[in-house]
Ligand code: C2E
Ligand code: MG
């Protein structure tokens with residue numbers, strides 16, 4: 001029977017004496033274990049290597065967690081204990097089972113068992129577990145692996161008061177590459193992106209592909225936001241370098257969101273959520289940027305969520321209204337029509353800007369419902385205007401991909417009894433991000449109905465003139481940002497507007513300059529021969545009844561009215577901060593901020609050379625010395641410069657750990673405190689504290705400038 005079993009090649013028999021010395025082993029296993037060497041008479045356990053503790057748990061099974069010598073010593077029955085041997089330069093893996101043999105008196109007499117070669121099984125299990133931990137395309141760690149690693153690191157570091165940063169990286173325009181050049185090229189591109197990321201970070205173990213075009217990096221013991229910002233900048237620069245994949249040139253970009261434990265989250269989950277909010281902010285601030293998490297991001301995410309909830313039944317509750325802004329012939333000042341602009345009268349928040357809620361509606365499916373209502377309402381209104389006056393309606397890219405759009409448009413026109421050529425649909429360049437064939441079909445269907453099409457916000461988006469050749473636009477609307485910059489500082493914008501107008505004329509399209517507010521802007525756009533103007537200089541958007549009131553007498557011209565010159569937006573800041581001096585905490589207002597210093601106000605008559613610790617909130621403390629002082633204003637210089645926060649703002653390099661803040665007596669809710677105090681100061685309810693008479697005017701006592709300074713020094717170290 002023994003030899004019959006052995007010939008099946010499933011396993012080999014073996015036996016030992018009471019001392020564990022080998023007394024028999026089938027030929028197959030004998031050769032694998034020892035080759036030509038004599039094997040009988042040697043202790044069985046010595047044929048194997050001491051068990052490797054890192055052995056994968058899934059593979060061990062049974063009582064395999066125990067090492068072979070340990071199991072042997074117990075003299076009990078065992079099953080499938082895994083052991084490893086090395087012979088002829090290769091590794092063998094074995095599953096060993098045995099039954100103790102007893103003599104007539106019940107004494108242990110040795111083992112008799114089976115040994116089976118499980119090398120192959122073992123290898124594929126290893127491969128599987130590698131697969132479970134790695135992204136097969138790039139070979140980087142996968143989401144699961146990275147999640148576990150971050151979890152372990154953050155948990156372990158919390159106890160040791162160490163910090164750990166994580167970055168979420170999202171590629172910009174990857175979808176376009178995938179859609180236009182195909183998935184194999186997209187995959188090859190992702191591999192190169194992975195290589196570039198590993199090169200920047202310098203350690204493959206710290207980079208992971210979360211899936212799709214999203215990557216994550218983990219940076220233990222890094223909390224310096226200056227360094228993190230530099231790293232994010234070089235990641236973005238590296239990823240944005242052109243690629244050549246199988247002869248195709250690809251250009252993509254990247255946005256990066258950054259969060260650091262313990263400041264931005266005490267668990268891995270919280271940290272990743274907050275890095276994700278920062279990534280969202282980076283993308284919304286124009287892509288190709290990095291952003292650090294701040295508490296405000298969470299607040300605005302919460303506001304967004306609340307708005308989305310309220311938006312659901314805003315239409316049913318009659319909170320939406322259309323305003324109309326006249327579009328005026330640039331040469332004659334005659335009103336040729338109006339753009340319909342949606343307004344939301346929120347019961348608690350008052351007017352909510354469409355710039356805020358339209359993107360929210362676009363992220364959910366609400367935009368289609370809102371868009372349909374806008375179309376119907378605008379057509380109804382326009383049907384009451386003098387013949388020849390047009391109405392323009394904004395159509396979001398999300399509506400544009402909806403196959404129902406032509407039917408909805410036709411229906412709105414028919415039920416209002418409006419001629420199709422009196423309706424102009426405003427489309428942004430965003431629609432060209434969709435698949436080309438579908439876009440062209442939609443254009444054809446809409447043109448088939450007979451409506452006009454306008455390209456909105458021209459010059460803000462993807463700045464390719466290519467689609468002007470093929471898309472059947474009747475009008476180009478030049479974005480406000482061009483008009484804004486075209487007088488004064490950015491004379492090149494005027495040349496650009498002139499070029500757009502020339503191009504539009506050649507293609508038989510009209511042009512509208514948006515956002516004209518002042519006479520110098522109006523003169524400039526007239527010089528460039530723009531055909532239409534829309535802006536505050538003629539009229540702000542007005543309620544429907546006001547608009548129709550003006551049209552009552554037929555032809556209607558508006559006399560422009562506005563400032564002579566464009567007012568430059570002043571970049572002065574207005575942010576409430578805290579100022580710690582000795583054992584007082586003062587509310588202060590930040591008037592001006594640069595990397596090396598600030599202009600603050602809130603304390604009267606501070607002598608030069610005084611040292612303050614400024615509290616920008618969220619653990620951002622900086623030591624500052626008064627260099628200039630006049631009345632309630634002080635110019636201060638920082639002893640450590642601030643760093644770029646990636647979004648046009650500044651932040652401190654390091655933050656102070658919560659327990660150090662508490663030790664320095666910095667109030668936990670310092671932001672609310674200073675905001676309340678500043679409001680009271682502004683309302684004249686309290687007076688501004690005088691430096692010479694401390695302790696007056698709503699300061700918090702019990703803070704410690706010395707402890708705060710020490711905390712800045714320690715946490716920066
Ligand atoms: P838009 O289509 O480019 O509309 C022009 C925006 O510029 C309007 O802002 C208008 O009030 C503003 N504006 C006009 N003249 C001036 C000016 O002289 N100076 C300045 N500073 N601004 C001027 P509004 O009404 O806040 O709308 C913002 C954006 O929201 C619109 O940009 C449009 O993209 C979107 N939107 C508005 N209504 C709708 C709608 O019914 N559907 C969709 N999908 N989007 C809409
Ligand atoms: Mg528009």
Ligand code: MG
Pocket residue numbers: 456457477479514
């Ligand atoms: Mg526009």
